[in-house]
Amino acid sequence: MVESTFLFIIEILGTLAFGVSGVRLAAKKHFDWFGAYTLGVITAIGGGTVRDVLLDIPVFWMQTWLYLAVTGVSFLIVLAFTKVLTSDSKSLFMFDAVGLTLFVITGIEKTLAIGYPMWVAIIMGMITGSFGSILRDVLLNEEPLFFRKDIYATACLAGGALYWMTAVFGGPVWLQQSLCVLAILVLRWGALRYGWHLPEMKERTR
Amino acid sequence: MVESTFLFIIEILGTLAFGVSGVRLAAKKHFDWFGAYTLGVITAIGGGTVRDVLLDIPVFWMQTWLYLAVTGVSFLIVLAFTKVLTSDSKSLFMFDAVGLTLFVITGIEKTLAIGYPMWVAIIMGMITGSFGSILRDVLLNEEPLFFRKDIYATACLAGGALYWMTAVFGGPVWLQQSLCVLAILVLRWGALRYGWHLPEMKERTR
Amino acid sequence: MVESTFLFIIEILGTLAFGVSGVRLAAKKHFDWFGAYTLGVITAIGGGTVRDVLLDIPVFWMQTWLYLAVTGVSFLIVLAFTKVLTSDSKSLFMFDAVGLTLFVITGIEKTLAIGYPMWVAIIMGMITGSFGSILRDVLLNEEPLFFRKDIYATACLAGGALYWMTAVFGGPVWLQQSLCVLAILVLRWGALRYGWHLPEMKERTR
Secondary structure, three states: OHHHHHHHHHHHHHHHHHHHHHHHHHHHOOOEHHHHHHHHHHHHHHHHHHHHHHHOOOOHHHOOOHHHHHHHHHHHHHHHHHHHHHHOHHHHHHHHHHHHHHHHHHHHHHHHHOOOOHHHHHHHHHHHHHHHHHHHHHHOOOOOHHHOOOOOHHHHHHHHHHHHHHHHOOOOHHHHHHHHHHHHHHHHHHHHHHOOOOOEOOOOOO | OHHHHHHHHHHHHHHHHHHHHHHHHHHHOOOEHHHHHHHHHHHHHHHHHHHHHHHOOOOHHHOOOHHHHHHHHHHHHHHHHHHHHHHOHHHHHHHHHHHHHHHHHHHHHHHHHOOOOHHHHHHHHHHHHHHHHHHHHHHOOOOOHHHOOOOOHHHHHHHHHHHHHHHHOOOOHHHHHHHHHHHHHHHHHHHHHHOOOOOEOOOOOO | OHHHHHHHHHHHHHHHHHHHHHHHHHHHOOOEHHHHHHHHHHHHHHHHHHHHHHHOOOOHHHOOOHHHHHHHHHHHHHHHHHHHHHHOHHHHHHHHHHHHHHHHHHHHHHHHHOOOOHHHHHHHHHHHHHHHHHHHHHHOOOOOHHHOOOOOHHHHHHHHHHHHHHHHOOOOHHHHHHHHHHHHHHHHHHHHHHOOOOOEOOOOOO
16 A cells, blocks of 8 residues: 555656656747647656557546646646756656656556566556657657667666566565666666667668 | 437538548648548548547447548549639638537547546547547648647637536536537637637747 | 468568568668667557557457567568668568558458458558558658558558459459459559559649
């Protein structure tokens, strides 16, 4: 009970952070207020929506108005603190990374709960964490960051893989979750601090 | 019975008008005939399709061929009357606005019918009315108009809110529907005639 | 049994070919390895995923890891043989065309199997065959080829129509499938060899 309340709080923080990231980008494109709010919502809940539709379970944000309300707070935060948010990008990064880890764990555990095998769960964790940003970029008419060198989806997969390996070796759930969180945070931090990245596709032919 | 026949006729007119809007934009991009028809179909039925997938109910246009046939008529209309359609944009606007109102009401009532609360229904009304245009713009590789100053989705929400308030104060269904229709028509008309719009997001930081 | 094994082998080959087409385009855009693999996956399984979501049946690639593994092979092939793949575009075209026909037949037969009428099945065949490429182009931030003069979706529909007509005249299933395959191959070949295409939408007005 204590744990699930804790997880819920972090998930709300993740929604808040993802919403802020969507609304901020809308400001760059001079969207109107409602467009900006909508982009924040789609960034924050898009990944989980794709997951729920693929899993054929009730879409999570249609069960409680809380998620839409939290993204409304994201919108107000951007409106009030645009300058601060941009100058202090480190706190924003931490917000986003913590939200990401929680979204991945939520995605994995929801998928396991309805009986799918672990490999599907890991993919759903990755989709929950990163497809909101794909939808955001498509709607902004930009090439999704997802596909570029930033170890974003890859971090989700690595976290999911550690979650799996820990289970294979008989580790308890809290250790699965902790290692998953740790892997994602370390990889995201390394990507931004030291530029860690996967190799790029070469085009040797044209 | 009379009423539901009336609603059905208006819904078909809405599909026709939305289809025309999709096919016309395809002409601007020099799509081939089938591409243009498909874009018309996606504009006309895209919103309702997203709604049905989110609600997990059978997708409406797969239950009768009528919607696809009506969009075929939209295609023929654009093929035959391209010049007239462009010079008389007011009649087209009315078509589109009437279709929009009906799509919103359809979306709201379908959602309430399967037991979701009113706030979900209002969102589904907005999605039914406006997500077809988002899909259209994404496929045209343009930034969706949805997010810009045009009081489109906002008009759908305002209509939905009036629908709700009327119910809260015990108004009958016909009054709910009429006020919803009226709100959307007035807001759309004001947006086009007087440039009514929501505030734009400012970017004070870069 | 022999036949269904044969169909399965061809479907895997189709997945492989579609995956190669997605990964190759990712190389042009300098995606990282994981982004390229993901684009290959979305190209290969996107159409079937849209079909399964619309039909509200379990998503096919979540039932076995085989499809994701096959697209992994597509990725390795592009990594190893980029030069060969580009110089010998004819073999790639045949791969793609054979995969396309099989995807169309799979789409039609899955839809009929759950009780939808033939016109829905033909549309689902077209979606299975061609929506993966729409998703690919949207994610590459390009205008989908789907809408341009290339008789791609049209070939799927023509194949589906022949499948239907053969059934109407009492032809056996193998004849339905063969004529469908033949129609798609001939139309695709004619489009690439002789430039067959549908008329283009004219814009007489701006």
